[in-house]
Amino acid sequence: MAEAHQAVAFQFTITPEGIDLQLSYQALNQIYMSGVRSWKKRVSRMRNSLIKGVYPASPSSWLFVVIAILATMYTRSDPSMGLITKIQHHLPLSLHVSLSAQGQTMVSALVFSTLLWLSLILALRFCLKLLLSYHRWMFEQHGRVSNVTKVWVTLVRLLSSRKPLLYSYQTSLPHLPVPAIKDTVSRYLLSVRPLLTDPEFKRMSELANGFELNLGNRLQRYLKLKSLWATNYVSDWWEEYIYLRSRSPIMVNSNYYGMDFLYVTPTSVQAARAGNTITALLLYRRKVNREELKPSRVPGTVIPLCAAQCERMFNTTRTPGDETDVLQHWQDSEFVAVYHKGRFFRLWVYRAGRLLSPRELEYQIQRILDDPSPPQPGEDKLGALTAGDRIPWSQMRKRYFSSGVNKRSLDAIERAAFFITLDDDEQGMKGDDPVGNLDRYAKSLLHGKCYDRWFDKSFSIVIYKNGKSGLNAEHSWADAPTVAHLWEYTLATDAFQLGYTEDGHCKGEVERSLPPPQRLVWDIPSEVQAQVCSSLAVAQALADDVDCHVFPFKEFGKGRIKKLRISPDAFIQISLQLAYYRDRGGFCLTYEASMTRLFREGRTETVRSCSNESSAFVNALENGEAEEQCRGLFRMASERHQNLYRMAMTGAGIDRHLFCLYVVSKYLGVESPFLKEVLSEPWRLSTSQTPVQQMELFDLKNYPDFVSLGGGFGPVADDGYGVSYIIVGEDMINFHVSSKYSCGGTDSHRFGAQISKALQDILNLMSADTKTSSSSKGLTQPQPKKVL
Known part of the structure; x- marks a missing residue:
């Protein structure tokens, strides 16, 4: 060795x-x-x-306060109104003995100045927190900003004038408010009205009103008490009960994936792509550690978003337990874990305190690819333990991975900065079957072979044989926008900053004396090997049942939609309602993820996209109502959707509040028929938009082929669809659709075709209104003559 x-x-x-x-x-x-x-x-x-x-102040402002106080004292005035003298009387006896009267006065002035400075910081932070609690700006019409909002924007900019670090705003972000029971119940009933018949709605209304008048108020008191004590009344319970306490496989059910560029692969050399990707990820980690990343903001505004999810991005793993899993995070890690052809390696990425160059990392990865050694007994499919049910994995981990070589090797994987799979397959869009290739690419990233990913890691990078890449992310520690921000930076840095030589290799020199990557050693007994086979069978059945369909919609993008003065997200969501109605002949409970990161430690809230307004539009369109009426209903549905999204973002959602009330009821040991029914309702259409947050990293005008494919996830309901979409530039929307083969009523390809048709039909409908308006203007207004 x-x-x-x-x-x-x-x-x-x-x-x-x-x-x-x-x-x-x-x-x-x-x-x-x-x-x-x-x-x-x-x-x-x-x-x-x-x-x-000390943000929004600066450390140097302390010196300014001290100088100001000393200057006023020099003019023989007392800015402290006697406090400096009182401080002087209470100085330790040793200072009275060792310092002169003037020296004691100076020390007292310094103490007073420091206390005044700290008080000013707290006051500024309190003011900033109050300002960030104002959300009325979000509900104002575009171009009609009130004077109050204008003053508010000026004050926020004034208090945010200093360049903030990544976590500078954390203590100034407001806490997530607890909505009133009455408001949540009324919003819930409104959201389910288009899904229920009159007798069903009457029954649900009686359940809801009974809950509001009786048990609800009791549960609400406990929840308000928690909101006063905890930083966020939702996030810890959401993480534990929705993610960590789930005992079913996290592969497909929870983990999600992100894809490479659609048309371009920067290099076909697998080791080179791995070298640049590792470098880009570690450069991002350095920015996170040094807090050099700019805090994320609401697009087009100065309003910061919570950055707490960035803390556990690297050096993090999910460890299994019998009742609940636990997230473990380490401050630092100087190596990554690599899987190739059934072998696990530890690859050190630092040498003598410096990060290895991309060329050196390529050299080390190539050594792994060239290593002819076979897997040890039981090693090749060991990763299947992370893909199957959680309880067997927990039991195996405690019995066989708590000491000896197995513990050391498992520690190397779990403490690694992240996990890398060097895949033997080739993936991507190119080939004789581009549509089928994209679908296979998505399935590969979502579950792979069910044993060649380590699904417990915060994220795993997959580098394919032809240089294509992607990632698989564990969901409990963060939501997709945080991982998407990381992946955007990685792709852009890899392609545009680090680059490759003409023959496809990484740039830089290689120090040939680098020690080779370290093979991890295992001693896998027969009991573990038997459980690996069992977990693999569970995971394989789950993977085989997933029907993935990925397609770029290139007929139009947000550019055409914005010209109609319609929100692109609302346009797509209503199109999904129309597509589902045509596909299944009715409406369903629809989940759209919205962030609550305007609040400290905020995660997500649900936008119930199926509304009375959207269903009214779909019914009118499908029943052949007049186009003018359909257009009016569509605009009403669009406005309603935007309002629902804003309410979710500002803490006035429905589902997180009801979820937390349900958790309180379980702690108290009381049953609520209303909450039980609400929490058991299936989300047959689960949707999410992958936001492009750093468009400045991609020059789509000069490099139009460098278009991101976004990412996707598995279906939430056995008889439903999972739909993820990413709006890329002005002229493209990429869709990821998933469902289960075992459900005869769903088909991802069929639903994808329905989405495309719905988008086109609605655009034609709304564009006709624009053409009619233009022609009417042409008839009523004289046309200017050309001046030659």
Whole structure:
């Protein structure tokens, strides 16, 4: 084992003349440089803690306050109104003895200045928190901004004038408010009205009103108490009960995926693509650690979003338990875990305190690809334990991976910065069957072979044989926008910043003395191998049942939609309602994910996209009503959807409040027929938009082929659809549709065709209104003559 020999810092032998000590200066130098890197990170964290701790003020403002106080004292006035004298009387006796009267006055002035400075910081932070609690701006019509909102924007910009760090706004973000029971119940009844018959709605109304008048108020008191004590009254329970306590496989059911560029693969050299990708990811991690990333904001505004999800992005894993899983996060990791042809490797990415160059990482990855050693017994499909049910994995982990070589190897995977799979397959759009290839590409990223991904890691990178890449992300630690931000940076840095040589290799030089990647050693007993086979069978059945369909919609994009003065998201969501109605002959409970990151530690809220207005439009269109009437109903549905989205973003949603009331009822041991029924309703249409957050990284005018495919997820209901979409540039929308083969009523390809047709039909309907308006204007208004 060459790496073990190179790790030895010194050797000694005993001779007749004494002890002969031989030091390896190279090894000692590497130890020293690694220590320097660690201390630099600690100092950086301390500096950042100070800077963000006083935000929106600056540390240097303390000196300004001190100078101002001392200057006023020099003019023989007392700005403290006697407080400096009182502080002087309460100084320790040792200072009274060692300092002169003037020195005591100076110390007292410094103490007073510091206290005044801290008070000003708290006041500024309180003011910023109040300002960020104002959400009326979101409900104002475009182009009609009130004077109150204009003043508010000016004040927010004034208090945010200093360049913030990634986490600077965290303590200034407001807490998520608890809606009134009455409001939530009325919104819920309104949301289910188009889904229920009159007798069903009457029954549900009676259940809801009974809950509101009796048990609801009791549960609400506990929830308000929690909201006063906890940072966010939803997020910890959401993470635990929706994600970590689930005992079913997280593969397909919870994890989601992200894809590479649609038309372009920067290099066909697998090791080179891996080298640049690893480098880009670690550069992003460095920015997170140093808090150099700009805080995310609501697009087009100065309003910050919570950045708490970034904290567990790297060096994080989900460990299984019998009742609940646990998220484990480590401060740092200097290696990544790599899987190739049934073998696991630990790849060190730092040497002597410096990050390896992309070319060096390519060299190390190539050594793994060229390694001819076979897998150890039971090693090749070990990852299936993370793909199957959670309880068997927990039991195996406690019995067989808690000591010895298995524990050390498992630690190497779980403590790694992230996980990488060097896949033997080729994926992508190109080939004789581009549609089928995209579908297979999506399935590969979603579940792979069910054993060649480590689904417990915060995210796993997949590098295919032809250079195509993608990722699979675990869901409990963060939501898709956080991972999408990371993936956008990675793709852009890989293609446009790091780049490749003409023959497709990474740029830079290679230090040939690098120790080879370390093979992880396992001792897998027959009991574990039997459980691996069992978990693999469960995972394989789940994977085989998933019907994935990915298609780029290129007929038009948000550019055409915005010209109609319609929200692109509302346009797509209503199109999905029309597509589902045509596909299944009715309406269903529809889930659209909305963020609540305007609040501290906010995650998501549900937008119930199937509304009375959207169903009225669909019925009118399908029943052949007059186009003018359909257009009016569509605009009403669009406005309603936008309002629902705004309410969800500002803490006035329905589902998270009802979920938390249900959790409280379980803690109290009381049953609520209303809550039980609400929480058991299936989401047969689950949708999510993958936002493009960093368009400045992609130059689509000069490089139009570098279009992101976005990502997707598995269906939530056995008889439903999962739909993810990404609006790319002005002229394209990429869709990811999933369903289950076992349900005879669903078909992802058929539903994809319905989506395309619905989008086109609605555009034609609304464009006809624009053409009619234009022609009417042409008849009533004189046309200007051409001036030659």
